[in-house]
Amino acid sequence: MIMRIKKNNEMKKKLAVLLSGIMASFVLSGCGNAPAKDSTLTLYNDLIQKVISGEEMFSDEGMGYTFDEAEDPGYALYDIDKDGADELFITARMGDEGHTYVVYDIKGGVVTREMALNGYLPESGYWTYFFDYFIEGYSYIRGQGFVRQWELDYPWVDGIDTTIINYEGQDPRTISDDELKTLLKGHVTEPAELNWNPIKKDTNILQTK
Known part of the structure; x- marks a missing residue:
């Protein structure tokens, strides 16, 4: 009987040490953020x-x-x-x-x-920067920051006000007013x-x- 009690006490001590270690780990991890x-x-x-x-x-x-x-x-x-x-x-x-x-x-x-920046497109999640003669669209990528996805330019071609879009990695092309409206649909400041x-x-x- 004495031997069993002694073993039980030793197990309780070991369990107490184990639990205290678990609690310490929990507290530290809980406060980590x-x-x-x-x-x-x-x-x-x-x-x-x-x-x-x-x-x-x-x-x-x-x-x-x-x-x-x-x-x-x-x-x-x-x-x-x-x-x-x-x-x-x-x-x-x-x-x-x-x-x-x-x-x-x-x-x-x-x-x-x-x-x-001075704009946001809720549907696409793109952030925009408007200036007098161009608009840029950016996505925000974790770890990288803002990455440009496209740029709109408004050059005069043969006396006509034209809208050209330049997607990253693609050749520039002219877009119609309808495409432009779709691209900038729902635009807000933020x-x-x-x-x-x-x-x-x-x-x-x-x-x-």
Whole structure:
């Protein structure tokens, strides 16, 4: 009987050690995402502080603006590819229809400036950049960022305003107005669920998230 009790006690100790190890592993793995998210917000907040100080400039249709020159500066956190990590959007004219915004993401632990954009196509999921004489369409690919899929140009050919599309890896070709309408169907400035927040002198996203 004494021998059996001793063995039972030894088994209980071993079980207790095993369970404590499992619980420790569970706690560490359960908290594993939090530091990564906090780190992401810290990096984005550092960038916003650079924007406020004027070290990082706004970009809007080929123009550069400091924070003091921006009309209605704002930022948004939005998970483009739904991988659980937000990308950072920054604009100099938050309230203007058709405003331009720059998207940043994190690569190798560094905040990376991706693209200046001013449009989104809900049906295709393409992001667009409109300028006076061209339109570009981009897809966002995890790990790569924005990859251009096509470009629309509007050259004058024999006195006629023509629309030419150039798909990546293909020869340019002229498209009709109907094709153009289909391509740009449903175009909006950004996804409806993207929410802008004002950038002020005291903005700190670590205190607002």
